[in-house]
Amino acid sequence: MTSEISDFTFYNPVKIVFGQNKIEQLSKHIPSDKKVLILYGGGSVKRFGTLDRVKKTLADYETGEFGGIEANPTFGTCMKAVDKINEEDYDYLLAVGGGSVIDGVKFIAAAAEFDGDPIDIFGKGVGTGKKVTSALPFGTILTLPATGSEMNETSVISFPEKKAKVSFSSWDVFPQFSILEPELTYTLPKRQLANGITDSFIHILEQYLTYPVGGMVQDEFAEGLLRILIKIGPDVVDEMNHDYNLRANFMWTATLALNRLLSRGVPGDWSTHALGHEITVLNHTDHARSLSAIMPAVMMVRKLKKWDKLVQYAENVWGITNGSEEEKIDAAILKTVIFFKSIDMPVNLSQVDVKEEDINTLVGQLEKHGNDAISERGDQTLDVSREIYRQALLKDF
Numbered sequence: 001m002t003s004e005i006s007d008f009t010f011y012n013p014v015k016i017v018f019g020q021n022k023i024e025q026l027s028k029h030i031p032s033d034k035k036v037l038i039l040y041g042g043g044s045v046k047r048f049g050t051l052d053r054v055k056k057t058l059a060d061y062e063t064g065e066f067g068g069i070e071a072n073p074t075f076g077t078c079m080k081a082v083d084k085i086n087e088e089d090y091d092y093l094l095a096v097g098g099g100s101v102i103d104g105v106k107f108i109a110a111a112a113e114f115d116g117d118p119i120d121i122f123g124k125g126v127g128t129g130k131k132v133t134s135a136l137p138f139g140t141i142l143t144l145p146a147t148g149s150e151m152n153e154t155s156v157i158s159f160p161e162k163k164a165k166v167s168f169s170s171w172d173v174f175p176q177f178s179i180l181e182p183e184l185t186y187t188l189p190k191r192q193l194a195n196g197i198t199d200s201f202i203h204i205l206e207q208y209l210t211y212p213v214g215g216m217v218q219d220e221f222a223e224g225l226l227r228i229l230i231k232i233g234p235d236v237v238d239e240m241n242h243d244y245n246l247r248a249n250f251m252w253t254a255t256l257a258l259n260r261l262l263s264r265g266v267p268g269d270w271s272t273h274a275l276g277h278e279i280t281v282l283n284h285t286d287h288a289r290s291l292s293a294i295m296p297a298v299m300m301v302r303k304l305k306k307w308d309k310l311v312q313y314a315e316n317v318w319g320i321t322n323g324s325e326e327e328k329i330d331a332a333i334l335k336t337v338i339f340f341k342s343i344d345m346p347v348n349l350s351q352v353d354v355k356e357e358d359i360n361t362l363v364g365q366l367e368k369h370g371n372d373a374i375s376e377r378g379d380q381t382l383d384v385s386r387e388i389y390r391q392a393l394l395k396d397f
Contacts, residue, residue, distance in 0.1 A: 153172075
């Protein structure tokens with residue numbers, strides 16, 4: 001196994017438009033001759049006036065709307081948007097929402113120009129995994145910091161009838177621009193704020209908590225972002241605390257957590273996401289809550305494989321300097337659990353309604369979706385994943 005930084009290419013063309021009243025600048029970022037389809041999720045963008053602001057600033061454009069993209073966007077709903085695009089000749093898309101809406105729009109943008117059945121954009125037993133070669137241009141207005149989808153090239157789509165959540169990636173689905181207005185987070189309830197903090201935190205851990213390759217820049221970025229989330233998390237989830245700088249740091253940290261800057265040249269894990277996706281498919285647990293319920297068990301079961309980075313995590317993120325290496329690791333795991341609890345996130349599977357009899361189903365779905373050799377080393381077998389599920393269910397912190 002290499003212990004050096006790998007060769008890499010870093011490419012990220014997304015224009016970030018950050019700050020107050022940036023929605024009113026939309027016309028600077030969308031060509032005036034475009035017919036724009038505005039896509040969003042539930043009613044929150046209507047209730048809180050965000051959609052009205054968008055429509056007002058695009059008053060001179062020909063526009064349409066498509067609502068109802070789910071918290072876990074489904075293939076069927078997205079294909080209805082594709083049909084609308086084809087029938088009404090839209091040539092620009094605008095996603096207004098959180099990561100789920102943006103993920104949905106990425107797929108919609110690709111599917112609208114795909115040569116063949118769009119289900120084949122996906123692999124993992126769903127489709128053939130055919131490469132995306134073009135997509136409609138689109139921009140985003142981020143309302144919920146969490147996934148980093150506003151500044152990356154990946155989309156996760158749900159297939160309820162296949163009991164699957166599957167991703168695809170393509171440079172063709174980078175947003176052209178993303179508007180980040182921290183004040184849009186003022187409308188979010190505590191649960192969504194906590195989900196956003198947690199999703200960002202675990203995105204960073206998936207790219208950091210692997211094995212050392214001397215990626216000093218990547219490690220420093222990751223550790224710094226983790227410390228920021230630990231510092232601001234409990235205040236961010238206070239839905240009445242509308243401190244602008246607090247929310248601005250939250251929003252920018254969530255974006256940086258998964259814009260690929262942290263992952264270039266270093267190993268990545270993503271096993272927690274693989275296991276968490278199956279929980280969401282099983283019982284519709286919020287994505288972030290599935291992750292926090294799994295991560296402590298991943299740290300415990302994979303302790304020996306992640307030993308050096310767990311020590312580094314303990315020392316550089318949590319400031320734990322006393323004791324043996326194992327004592328530092330155990331203390332860091334406990335600190336992580338305490339942090340999740342401080343923002344009211346679950347830390348074991350019983351807290352997200354997973355039962356012992358569900359574990360066989362979860363492991364079976366991992367196998368069905370080709371996740372039988374995952375983690376940074378590709379050595380997390382189904383037996384290891386089963387043990388992680390088992391520990392996550394049994395462990396009572």
